[in-house]
Amino acid sequence: MRLMIAEDSALLRAGLVRLLVDEGHKVTAAVGDADALLAAVAAGPPDVIVVDVRMPPSHTDEGLRAALRLRSEHPQVGVLVLSQYVEPRYAAELLAADTRGVGYLLKDRVGRVEEFLSALERVHGGGTVFDPEVVRRLLARTRHTDDLDLLTDRERIVLTLMAQGCTNAAIAQQLFISRSAVEKHTNAVFDKLRLPRDDSTNRRVLAVLRFLGG
């Protein structure tokens, strides 16, 4: 696939380019700040963008702001955001707009090459990728005890995998259960979290956002 990288550390940027080119992808731009990224995308949108949250000049959330802008301007381009820390608020903002082809990973995850590459594939295919660490942290929180306490351990695990962007088929594979069993669990989760049953919302994402939104 055609990729763009926005990462301010020259070292890591070069490493990412090498990795992706090695894997047979095409890197059409590798830049060090958000403005350069926006310009590069305007010149020719790639399939997926990998963008670091913290970038110059202020090193706060320029990368995320750029990602959100690109989501609205080029909805067909997948965006994978890399973050130094687990920042649930950032993840929530990303997912709030449109969950197709978007991902939020801890930066360290890049070191696990297979995971990183499969995350890219998922985002490219229009899926949602959520760092397991984000999800683990959110599930560890007891802010939503009222709803969360209702979940059984099994349902909790299913929700965790769901939040990481796994499809029902993938969840079934991981837990060695049938797909219909997974569907039973997911429906139970949706009901316990009191999520609406209609076609206008993606209940899988709402389930995850329920943890994020506070």
Add this chain to the structure above:
Amino acid sequence: MPVRLAELEQRRVAALLSGGAASPEGIEPRRAVSYLWCRIPVGLLGGGALFLLAAGGWTVASGLSHWLAGHDVDGMAPSWPVAGYLLTAGLLLLFLDLAGLAAVAELERWLICRFLSPDEMTRMRRRIDELAASRSGIVEAVDAERRRIERDLHDGLQQRLIVVAMLLGRARRKNSEELFRQAQTEAEQALEELRQVAWRVYPASLDQLGLREALAVDAERSPIPVHISGDLTQRPTPAIETAAYFAVREALTNSAKHAGATRIEVAMSQDTDVVRVSVRDDGRGGADPAGPGLAGLARRIAALDGRLTVDSPLGGPTQVVAELPCG
């Protein structure tokens, strides 16, 4: 008007009699008026003493000229006993008059001190303001320092370690000797980076070897030639030593980053109660004392009752001097 007069008086006393200097708050009108009233008798006293001096001088001069012209003075012919008697009396009077003048000067100084210098309360208040400002300054400086450490760790070390992990992942996939070797090199680089970050947080050798040695290490690492001269005669307290060290290092970093300098001079010296370190570069100048680095440094030094002066005209050279009390 009374205030103006009082100020003039204050300047006169400061210039002639090295009395109390003016205070930054200026003079309260009420106190200026009281001062001027008290000043009248003291002035008359001074005038009287000066008049007596002049009269004495006149008496001596006229008496001598009479005797030399061959006349008597008050019916006394010139003779050694008479001259001796008059000389003794005259010297005694002169001494008394001069003592009186000295006392008047002392009174003047006391009056200025009593009425026009800031009183104890004002001085205390000023000191409390200074302390409050420097205390919050120190807190800000510490926070800024923490932010810098966090950035330091992430921008360098973390990225490098991710690259190591990435290279190992690729090496495993491809089973490539070359990639393993690259990963090892990167890991060694990461270790070096870690050492440098730790040094930037706090140079361990500062405690063991002192200011000069710690600065020598930074001088070696500096991309621009650094020349260190002078030394401290005795080791100051750790707080002073650390502040002096970071002052120099901040200035070195600025010179290397912004000034485009080709040579940096570091000078250290110590008087009885002041440690002085200065950094001078031949760069383009225009350093801003209100910039985050220098301002943080100034706060830190102010908290130790020291002073940071930055002299950096456009076109250079730049000189940063930190003076810290070590009494």
